[in-house]
Amino acid sequence: MADEVILLSFWPSMFGMRTMIALKEKGVKYEYREEDLVNTKVPLLLEMNPIHKKIPVLIHNGKSICESIIQVQYIDELWSDKNPFLPTDPYQRAQALFWADFIDKKDQLYVCGRKIWSTKGEEQEAAKKEFMEILKILQSELGDKPYFGGDKFGFVDIVLIGFYCWFPAYQKFGNFSIEPECSKLMAWGKRCMERESVATSLPDPDKIVGFVLQFKKLYGIE
Template identity: 40%
Template sequence: MTMATSGEVKIIGLWASSYCVRIEVALKLKGISYEYIDEDLSNKSPLLLQLNPIHKKVPVLLHNGKTIAESLIILEYIDETWPDLPALLPKDPYERALLRFWANFFDSKLSGSGRTIFITEGEEQEKEVAVLKENLNVLENGLKKDFGDKKSFCNGETPGYLEVVMGPSFFWLKILEDVSRAKLIDHKNTPFLFSWLTEFCEFGVAKDALPDQAKLVAFAKKRREMLMESSKHQ
């Protein structure tokens, strides 16, 4: 893919973060070249604290000196700033609203459960696995109803906004299964969701942006041990 001339574009992120991978995939789908600055969140850089002083989190997009934070907001900024490049969101207001609704549902309902499963075990983990599976079933039925007649993706032949939001986290869910030994998502219980997101993870630029699986598993295991140990002393 030929990269577009788009001024200075930088991502301040963490290679292992699904939220940061969202931004990379979006820029790659648009064909926008960018510089990636990897953060150490255990020792946050002065640059990150300067650019995102409120939340002090990644990702942060820096475009021609302008700073944008929060992944969902960044994705919409990217789409609106480069409207002549492949669109992430459709033009129809109702379809845009549906995509935003499910993106918000995904982030608000599933992200917290994933974190809890990541740092717990036993009964506490089992309860959260049940919550996550219930929300995955809601997502399965809702997406099948709203987008089941689409071709490959909600956006048509190529991934768009909702795939970019959910796809990297789906990749993380599979890593979470390896680390926590909890069965979370499969083709039997959520066939539409599983097939759709598997296709995203195999799609050209998305596959290129996803972290190395073995490296991510090692990172996740180390991170989980650290967080679980830390929780014992709170």
């Protein structure tokens, strides 16, 4: 009997993009179900993630796995015969998990990005400063390596790359540029986009900009 794999997500979600990339990297066939989080939440989402009531939710043979980093690790461990994401060396594995946790700690990168397009004045400036500080820390960890784990696309790359398609929206609404201070990180993003799993999981950045414009209008954010 074949595995039944369902992914509940929302197309602009950088968190859902992680799980999509992980499934594609492993060659796992899955059913994608779009959740319109702006207007409603369907019963299946509420049933499968009753604690947080948010996407993405990975459903494997009727059982739900919540939180995107946990989903990526689950996919890596379950389909371990192909293209491992996490290193086998315990120290290197711990480092990868540390940086994944750093990216999501208190949703700092996500929250800063959201504040960039949803606020103005001092609050926006503070968000831009913190956002760039986080990116510079990540760029320092990347160093001159092609990917965060070295020569191979892996766990930390999967966790971070979804934010890349949001960069143009952050820059447009925040009126700033990431490239001058984070050129190596931007080059890493372009490198990741050459992978089919990434290119087919990340939406067009212009579509993200349009989504933000629609969202700002809907909620009266000037």
